[in-house]
Amino acid sequence: MTYLGVPVGGNMSRCNNWEAVVTKFTSKLSLWKARLLSVGGRLSLIKSVLGNLPTYFMSLYYMPAAIRSKLESLRQNFFIGSELGDRKMAWVSWNTCLASKELGGLGIGSIHALNVGLLFKWIWRFLHNQSDLWISVIKGIYGCSGGIFGENFARSCHSPWSGILSMIKKLKHKGIDLMALCKRKLGNGESILFWEDVWWGNQTLKNLYPGIHMLDSHKDCCVAHRLPPHEWNTVLRRDPRGGIEASQFNELRLHIESILGHGLQIFTRVSRLPRFGFWMIRTS
Template identity: 45%
Template sequence: MESLHISFQNVVLEGLFKGVLVNSSLNLSHLFYADDVIFMGQWSESNINTIIQALDCFHKASGLRMNLHKSKIMGIVVDVEIVVRAANKMGCSSLKTPFSYLCIKVGGSMSRKDSWNDIVDNLRSRLSKWKMKTLSIGGRLTLIKSVLGSTPIYYMSMFKVPSQILKCLEDIRRKFFHGVDTKENKMSWVKWGRVLASKEKGGLGILSFFALNRALLLKWVWRFRNNKDTLWSRFISAMYGNIGRIEKPSKVGDNSAWLSIVYEFHKLQNLDIDLLSFMEKRVGNGVDTAFWEDQWLRVDAGC
């Protein structure tokens, strides 16, 4: 992979491959992750020929050959017939949106409920493997904390979950905790909100999906503020601007999802204690979070 990176970097610098010009200082041409590579550029015959030649040079230099049967090519606002002809020329298949990459959906609208059906069904399928009525309430509580609470974390760390989906996921956990089948509707003797409360407030300390989703998303905003020189931070700045100049988005969709998250984080700075400044003081100076000392901190969020 290192040989391919060096070879393709030289090809880009020599101007043989034209990437995507985001702004005057940022030009995206290729990304590498583990043993995966993504080429991004203008749709042209010369770019396609350049990729074919770069892969051939990589094969001759390293003795390794790319598996084109697992490779795909996709065109943005390009006729399907043109994409198919390019795929046949390269010996790979064509790709359409939405698709999955690293188990994450790309190109779909995650603000729609239908996009979360797989996650909801996956959570329900786990319940079918356990005889919940034969488990004690302590056993069900352990499974909720260790398994059911961690199943949707991967998606929650990337997308803002619709409120109806959060309610559905919490309803699944609530019925499992009370030993009720997901298709049944029975009265609960304890409010689920009381169960989600901390043990100090009389609850069982189960983490709320709403709080979990917001916390995981705010992690990216914090990294955006503290890693401004990274490629993804520069890309976000070029596409959506900086946090300091944020305004409330007019609509929520794929193109404004990040903007909506940043806006919500921006509102947190109205707290009596500036959360962002606190995090920057503790970690911005190179302090490893693993060596933090436990301490009490009173935050009045007005709730």
């Protein structure tokens, strides 16, 4: 099924579902004669046209590596003045051309970086616009955190959201932790889940203190309901036993005391991306 020119319901990790983008690329190139254009002209066309052709697709789906490589190859060949089917030597690495001008490149930008930036924007919207209908649907399928901070989600489901979650996990395995670039600021605690959300440190409290999480009679509680004046002995199914449970309970109490030492302000999401990074996240 196709909706507004984009396949819906298919497995977009398969290369054959991206053939429409490749065809559009090659059809554009066939209309231009690279050898008749100056380097500046080819650079302008690459930035304004070729780089934006797959934007609609990339804002919903994570592009397969094979398709990404093919599109970058088409852009590179056009930039060096090679016609379709011809072979011409490149005197400068294409990765150098993709780099920003501050790093000695031409500021073209890679298709992969654009794809990741567009998809991560959905994560940003999920964390900011909690009242939207689509977010309620995501939470109903993937849990309160949308599967963003957990490892368990429907891997057999080939939905756009599962593709975004897979992208985040793949990049994290490569040392690029996108979620670490988002940080919560403490607030009144009414809209943040105590156990499920990452609101203090880099992990959920459910993962840090699994024994106490199992004892909590209301696991979907918000932060405000687990801080003073609320008492823990009224929310636990039973008192923590010795050993691991007692140790985790004492650590959790110290954790809460350190949090209270910082005071409570309004909860917000802030970006910690440096200005020289891959992209800037904007809420507008």
